[in-house]
Amino acid sequence: MHHLKLVFLLAATFALPASRGGVISAAEESSSRPNIVFLFADDQNTYSVGCYGNGDVQTPQMDQLARDGMVFDNHYNTTAICMASRSNVFTGMYEYKTGCNFSHGNMRPEVWAKSYPVLLREAGYLTAFAGKFGIEVDGKGLCEDDFDVWGGGPGQTHYETAKNKSMAEYARRYPHSTLSYGAFGKDFIRTAAKQDKPFCLSISFKAPHKPATPDPQFNAVYEGKTFTKPANFGREFAEHLSPQSKAGRQYPRFTQWNYDTDYDGEMRKYHQQVHGIDVAVGMIRDELKAQGVADNTVVIYTSDNGYICGAHGYGSKVLPMEESSRVPLMIYDPRSPLNGKQIRCDRLTGNIDFAPTMLELAGLSIPDNMDGKSLLGLLKNPNEGGHEQMAFINVYGPLATHSLTCLTRQHKYTYWWFGNDRMDPVEELFDTENDPLELVNQANSPEYAATLEQMRMRYDQELAKWKQQAVDYNDYQRYGTLFDRHVPLDAKAIRKKDAEPSR
DSSP states (O other), rough: HHHHHHHHHHOOOOOOOOOOOSSSSSHHHHHHOOOOEEEEESSSOGGGGGGGTOOTTOOOOHHHHHHHHHEESEEEEEOOSHHHHHHHHHHHOOOHHHOOOOTTTOBBBHHHHHHHHHHEEEEEEEEEEEOOOOOBBBBTOOOOOGSEEEEEEEOOOOSGGGSSSSGGGTTOOBBBBHHHHHHHHHHHHHTTSSSSSEEEEEEEEOOOOOOOOGGGGGGGGGGGGOOOTTTTTTTGTTTTSSSSSGGGTTTTEEEEHTTOOOOHHHHHHHHHHHHHHHHHHHHHHHHHHHHOHHHHHHEEESSSSOOOOBBTTTTSSSSSSSSHOOOHHHHHHHOTTTTSSSSSSSEEEEGGGGHHHHHHHHHHHOTTTTTOOOOOOGGGOOOOBBOOOOEEESSSGGGGEEEEEEEOOOOHHHHHHHHOTBBBEEEEEETTOOOOOOOOOOOGOOGHHHHHHHHHHHHHHHEEEEEEEEOOOOOTTTTHHHTTTTSOGGSSSSOGGSSOOOO
């Protein structure tokens, strides 16, 4: 039981190590460093949150978090699938450096050793994790022993709380897992707030991941509701998209998941699941206030990837399109001078930025291996900082869908390298600032010729980093050649099993 473990840990009294050498008292430690609450949804897109412009949804707690703190409008996951994205978040590194994704392999222990949970705990933070851990580490499994309090689970976990072993004690009162994580958060905060050391609470909700399983106590929220479809909804808005992007499971899921025939029914379930998370967010923030620690606790809310939900006639995630790669991010730091001013940040940020952010909050130096940048400066000045460019990666699913994308604040360039007797390599260039729905591929537009050349150069820069820094295991090295624009297709070795169509 995680409570027994917590009581045992807190019974000990000892001096905590300072972040850069020496020893300081527990009281000094807790007063100088804020607590951290990191809340992580699964498959939640920006279209599901009121503060991102959807008037059809009810997300009052997320919207309040946005009003209290700051909303980020250009926040991307550098890989849009759960295992790889969670690895990005834990380590602050791109996937080719974490070496971790479905069909590739687990994380190595030396990589995990530089993750934010490990580094924060070593620096004296009390750490807790609940929900979908999403990865495994060779020789360590789910790394349960690397947290002071554990409520996590393997694989996809379960919506039925009773089936999540580490959360079973909450099953009677909270049979649906979403609110059980809110209760876990409350219990941890209540106990941790009494200690003279800072804490880091990480919760990874299963919702709104399929199979859609909303908490029935919220059935009335969207009962009979109809939803406004995004302006790029449907197959008629897919004609300009690459044939490679249609080779995976995302394209058929538009019909398989009934977006074409029952959009309102599907979105009721989706948004109801998000509403459940919203209630859990309220539970956690209310407990922070009740325990008197809200004024010293940074709250971060985001998702592991977006969800396409019928845009362009696709479903699911993984692909570089906006609905899949861009996600909500709201941060409340009670020390920020901009709180409550309804300020939004449009700088380019990514999931690789969370680990550096949390380390800076803890007063720790950011390891050189991390690709991300701390977001704290943006909370003081949202007009300076972020990334000039970032990579978006997909090396999951059929080989035709594997691609590298380069992002800037205004543009998105993808080189779809794969070719066979049904398709040729193609380029996509979208002006996401002026065309956020990605309705026009500008790769062949004369007026974007200079931009195309610039984005090609930026893409080549990102690929050069891949070639220099990719791990030498779990099948990441070969993409340095596959994604190279300057290597002819017939010189790229395609294994027979990789050329098989997606099932």
